[in-house]
Structure formats: C-alpha cells, structure tokens
Amino acid sequence: MDKPLLEATGFRKAFDGVPALRDGQFTLQPGSVHALCGGNGAGKSTFLKILMGIHRRDGGTLLRDGKAVTFASPSEALANGISIIEQELSPVPAMTVAENIYLGREPVGAFGRIRFKEMNEKA
Ligand SMILES: Nc1ncnc2c1ncn2[C@@H]1O[C@H](COP(=O)(O)OP(=O)(O)OP(=O)(O)O)[C@@H](O)[C@H]1O
Ligand SMILES: [Mg+2]
Known part of the structure; x- marks a missing residue:
C-alpha cells in the first residue's frame, strides 16, 4: 500500500x-x-x-x-494541500464554481494574472 x-x-x-x-x-x-x-x-x-x-x-x-x-x-x-468546504456553504454567488473552489489560491501566471483556463480544467 x-x-x-x-x-x-x-x-x-x-x-x-x-x-x-x-x-x-x-x-x-x-x-x-x-x-x-x-x-x-x-x-x-x-x-x-x-x-x-x-x-x-x-x-x-x-x-x-x-x-x-x-x-x-x-x-x-x-x-500543505488541505482545504475544507464548510457544511454551511457560503459560495460567492457572482463567481463560477471553479472560482469558488480556488478562491484565495488561484493559479497565477506572469504579472500575477489568474490562469482561468488552468483553473477551470483543474476544477
Ligand atoms: N467552539 C466551541 N465551543 C464550545 N463547544 C463547542 C465548540 N465547537 C463545538 N463544540 C461542542 O463540541 C461538540 C462537537 O461539536 P462538532 O461541531 O464537532 O460536532 P459535529 O459532529 O460537527 O456536529 P453536527 O453534525 O451538528 O455538525 C458538541 O458538543 C459541540 O457543542
Ligand atoms: Mg459539524
């Protein structure tokens, strides 16, 4: 194992x-x-x-x-790769599912720009 x-x-x-x-x-x-x-x-x-x-x-x-x-x-x-999604869900309604999942830890590229394509694929 x-x-x-x-x-x-x-x-x-x-x-x-x-x-x-x-x-x-x-x-x-x-x-x-x-x-x-x-x-x-x-x-x-x-x-x-x-x-x-x-x-x-x-x-x-x-x-x-x-x-x-x-x-x-x-x-x-x-x-360390551990995240929790609380029982009382409070997603940000104006954001996509992927954006909610990666809120605060978005994959970023050059100049700190969010890599939306990568984020959506990973989600
Ligand atoms: N911050 C806190 N201060 C005091 N007591 C607490 C606190 N958090 C939890 N408890 C108590 O600890 C025990 C375990 O609570 P916990 O929230 O971990 O249970 P749970 O299994 O998640 O329950 P539920 O199914 O209702 O979500 C309960 O008796 C609860 O009242
Ligand atoms: Mg609980």
Whole structure:
C-alpha cells in the first residue's frame, strides 16, 4: 500500500473542560474518498477544524506524507494541500464554481494574472 497522505491518531479536543472529541483517528490513502458520519455534536467538525488549523488540538499526532505536523492556521494547512468546504456553504454567488473552489489560491501566471483556463480544467 502507498504511504498515507494523511494520518491522524488520538486527536483530542475539549472546550472549557468539556470533551468535544476523543481519540479521533483517520488515515487517508492516495486516490481514496471517505465519508465521515456521526450524530449532531459527535465531533466531526471539530476533527476537521483541527486538520485545517482552525482549532489547536489538545492531544494526538498528525502525519502529512509521514512527517509530523501541526497547522497553526488555515493558511498553513492550505499550503500543505488541505482545504475544507464548510457544511454551511457560503459560495460567492457572482463567481463560477471553479472560482469558488480556488478562491484565495488561484493559479497565477506572469504579472500575477489568474490562469482561468488552468483553473477551470483543474476544477
Ligand atoms: N467552539 C466551541 N465551543 C464550545 N463547544 C463547542 C465548540 N465547537 C463545538 N463544540 C461542542 O463540541 C461538540 C462537537 O461539536 P462538532 O461541531 O464537532 O460536532 P459535529 O459532529 O460537527 O456536529 P453536527 O453534525 O451538528 O455538525 C458538541 O458538543 C459541540 O457543542
Ligand atoms: Mg459539524
């Protein structure tokens, strides 16, 4: 099997002493798709927010391509190829689907011009 793209183990997070997530685990292999299911308040968003650098975890380890990492901000997570699309969708209505997907990280060419053709193809 290929080396996992992402491997989370033992993720823990509490808010004001109240546990929101215990022993969160996830292994992502290249080319795979997962669904994360659970009841309201099960800790799904908390888990993803830790992956995305929105929340700081209280415990656990995260390996990106086998290297231990901690993302202190969403921009750090993005720089490592991790992005999140929130449950409460808030796309920019005046923009295309591709523009929404690449918002803030558009492929740019000479003089900082957005490469729309490349962006549309990748989307
Ligand atoms: N910022 C926060 N401050 C305090 N408690 C929080 C915070 N975020 C989440 N919680 C609590 O942590 C627990 C897990 O919440 P989380 O949002 O991760 O669940 P979820 O699985 O995404 O639920 P849903 O299906 O409703 O989206 C819940 O009890 C929730 O009330
Ligand atoms: Mg949620």
